[in-house]
Amino acid sequence: xxxxxxxxxxxxxxxxxxxxxxxxxxxxxxxxxxxxxxxxxxxxxxxxxxxxxxxxxxxxxxxxxxxxxxxxxxxxxxxxxxxxxxxxxxxxxxxxxxxxxxxxxxxxxxxxxxxxxxxxxxxxxxxxxxxxxxx
Amino acid sequence: xxxxxxxxxxxxxxxxxxxxxxxxxxxxxxxxxxxxxxxxxxxxxxxxxxxxxxxxxxxxxxxxxxxxxxxxxxxxxxxxxxxxxxxxxxxxxxxxxxxxxxxxxxxxxxxxxxxx
Numbered sequence: 001x002x003x004x005x006x007x008x009x010x011x012x013x014x015x016x017x018x019x020x021x022x023x024x025x026x027x028x029x030x031x032x033x034x035x036x037x038x039x040x041x042x043x044x045x046x047x048x049x050x051x052x053x054x055x056x057x058x059x060x061x062x063x064x065x066x067x068x069x070x071x072x073x074x075x076x077x078x079x080x081x082x083x084x085x086x087x088x089x090x091x092x093x094x095x096x097x098x099x100x101x102x103x104x105x106x107x108x109x110x111x112x113x114x115x116x117x118x119x120x121x122x123x124x125x126x127x128x129x130x131x132x133x134x135x
Numbered sequence: 136x137x138x139x140x141x142x143x144x145x146x147x148x149x150x151x152x153x154x155x156x157x158x159x160x161x162x163x164x165x166x167x168x169x170x171x172x173x174x175x176x177x178x179x180x181x182x183x184x185x186x187x188x189x190x191x192x193x194x195x196x197x198x199x200x201x202x203x204x205x206x207x208x209x210x211x212x213x214x215x216x217x218x219x220x221x222x223x224x225x226x227x228x229x230x231x232x233x234x235x236x237x238x239x240x241x242x243x244x245x246x247x248x249x250x251x
Contacts, residue, residue: 001235015183018183019183019186019189019191022186023186023189025189026186026188026189037188038188040187040188040189041194042186042187042189043142102235105207105210106210106235106238107214107234107235108211108214108217108218108232108233108234108235109233110229110230111215113207113210
């Protein structure tokens with residue numbers, strides 16, 4: 001976690017742009033929240049069945065740890081839309097973003113419960129992740 | 136009914152080990168929750184569709200629903216055990232497994248819906 005799941009219409013996001021958009025999402029999430037990069041997951045589902053509502057080209061469900069400020073959530077939403085518009089053919093009005101917050105102690109990743117944002121445990125968690133990333 | 140949803144990489148080791156993993160998940164769930172059964176489902180992600188830290192992903196995401204309320208220590212033990220046998224069976228590392236619990240009958244997660 002965070003887990004960003006994007007459902008996109010066919011042809012809106014080129015196959016070659018998926019990794020670039022995933023990197024954009026990783027960058028913006030980490031810049032805004034300070035979370036380690038290795039925890040950012042991005043999944044793309046192509047809407048071949050045509051289930052997206054009319055007028056929607058890309059629909060995100062973003063599951064993040066609870067405890068973020070409203071300003072952080074607003075910035076995530078704004079920058080996620082901007083990144084999506086830059087990498088796809090979707091207009092800003094055709095990008096829908098839903099953010100769902102989950103308490104950290106309901107998620108285990110890297111073999112540990114996730115720490116609460118801003119807690120002393122989070123600093124130790126980030127330091128450990130840097131060691132893993134450098135290994 | 137409790138559920139366990141497993142999102143795995145189609146080209147990863149877990150894909151060929153689903154039968155064993157499902158057996159372990161069911162047994163673990165029943166053992167942890169006084170015999171309660173769980174419906175296990177699988178979703179295979181084709182290469183090029185999922186990324187971790189901006190690179191092609193090898194992660195498995197396991198989402199469990201169970202009746203609440205749960206305790207922090209209970210959740211930790213439940214998820215720890217899944218990580219243990221998942222790494223044992225598949226050979227992956229703890230960093231390639233995300234496990235989460237959603238309580239049913241409890242407080243709903245907070246949602247922020249936004250559209251422009």
